[in-house]
Amino acid sequence: MILQDPLFVRHAGNPILTANDWPYSMNSVFNAGATLLPDGTTLLLCRVEDRRGLSHFCVARSANGVDGWQIDRTPTLLPDPDKYPEELWGIEDPRITFIPELKQYAVTYTSYSRGGPGVSLALTKDFRSFERLGVIMSPDDKDAALLPRRINGLWALIHRPMTLLGTHIWISFSPDLRHWGGHKLMLEARRGAWWDANRIGMSPPPIETPGGWLMIYHGVRRTPSSSIYRLGLAIFALEQPEKCLNRGDSWMFAPEEDYERRGDVQDVVFPCGYTIAPDGDTINLYYGAADSSVALATGSIRKLLAWLTANGHSEQSEDRRKRQS
Ligand code: BMA
Numbered sequence: 001m002i003l004q005d006p007l008f009v010r011h012a013g014n015p016i017l018t019a020n021d022w023p024y025s026m027n028s029v030f031n032a033g034a035t036l037l038p039d040g041t042t043l044l045l046c047r048v049e050d051r052r053g054l055s056h057f058c059v060a061r062s063a064n065g066v067d068g069w070q071i072d073r074t075p076t077l078l079p080d081p082d083k084y085p086e087e088l089w090g091i092e093d094p095r096i097t098f099i100p101e102l103k104q105y106a107v108t109y110t111s112y113s114r115g116g117p118g119v120s121l122a123l124t125k126d127f128r129s130f131e132r133l134g135v136i137m138s139p140d141d142k143d144a145a146l147l148p149r150r151i152n153g154l155w156a157l158i159h160r161p162m163t164l165l166g167t168h169i170w171i172s173f174s175p176d177l178r179h180w181g182g183h184k185l186m187l188e189a190r191r192g193a194w195w196d197a198n199r200i201g202m203s204p205p206p207i208e209t210p211g212g213w214l215m216i217y218h219g220v221r222r223t224p225s226s227s228i229y230r231l232g233l234a235i236f237a238l239e240q241p242e243k244c245l246n247r248g249d250s251w252m253f254a255p256e257e258d259y260e261r262r263g264d265v266q267d268v269v270f271p272c273g274y275t276i277a278p279d280g281d282t283i284n285l286y287y288g289a290a291d292s293s294v295a296l297a298t299g300s301i302r303k304l305l306a307w308l309t310a311n312g313h314s315e316q317s318e319d320r321r322k323r324q325s
Contacts, residue, residue: 007252007307008285008297013067015259015293017046017060023073027051028264030288033094034273035105042275043127044286045076045094045107046294054079054090059127065275065284066296077130086113086120086135095145095272097205108144108157111135119144119159121177136180137161143201147241148208156241158186160201167199169217171242184242187217187234195219195230195251203231203271204285207301212236212245214304216271219251229268230254233308244315246308253297263290276301
């Protein structure tokens with residue numbers, strides 16, 4: 001690994017949102033989806049875990065994306081197991097993609113059903129009312145986001161099914177957001193001692209850059225006492241997004257601070273969203289810290305891409321063949 005300045009700098013006021021900020025009684029707030037509204041407001045769709053252990057979503061809005069959060073007084077989107085039985089044990093980890101063709105935001109989230117966690121989709125114009133499309137990927141599957149535009153005429157969903165042979169990132173396609181097929185393996189978890197061995201998942205939705213879809217993904221290293229959630233980078237071809245062009249070997253962000261290392265689940269940094277400043281480069285990454293709070297770190301897309309070029313390998317290369325044994 002090349003030693004250098006950190007790619008993401010933590011905000012001095014971290015964590016920026018905790019249970020103490022909440023207008024109603026709950027356990028914890030973490031893993032928030034994020035978007036910049038047309039008027040420049042930062043909107044976070046926060047995962048809030050109640051004191052039964054079940055999660056719902058609550059919106060927090062801020063003019064500067066750092067403080068002065070206006071939090072909805074009551075839950076914004078609650079699980080609705082009467083109409084959507086797949087939401088019986090709550091809804092978790094929302095990712096937001098603005099879809100210009102639909103003039104709506106697509107929210108993909110984990111619906112925790114009796115059969116395990118699956119991927120559900122809802123559309124919204126205003127984060128006040130939501131149109132639920134139900135389960136679009138059956139259990140066990142999570143860590144999903146839509147690309148903001150069609151690829152060769154089809155909508156594309158990145159997601160993370162689980163199998164006994166490992167937990168890898170896949171991409172699937174749909175003509176109508178309801179029926180999905182054309183499934184392709186997009187990025188494999190590595191094996192053995194790697195930081196991203198056995199279990200990976202996309203973190204926030206990918207970032208479209210001239211050189212490809214830049215993905216921040218998490219890798220889970222299991223240790224005898226727990227798991228460590230860290231973040232890495234990979235980039236995929238714009239018109240053939242299942243094709244990985246480059247993947248970083250080392251992680252680029254990991255739990256270090258006390259609020260990331262200690263909490264309901266130790267050693268977790270888990271971003272579900274970001275905003276990009278009007279300069280097109282500065283990225284505010286919002287991440288769940290130790291499944292207990294929301295934290296913010298700021299980086300530069302240009303620097304992320306430069307790091308990937310310096311620290312990555314093509315997935316089509318020998319590396320990949322070596323891992324197959
Ligand atoms: C993952 C998801 C996240 C959570 C993380 C660490 O599998 O369920 O919601 O933050 O585990 O507990």
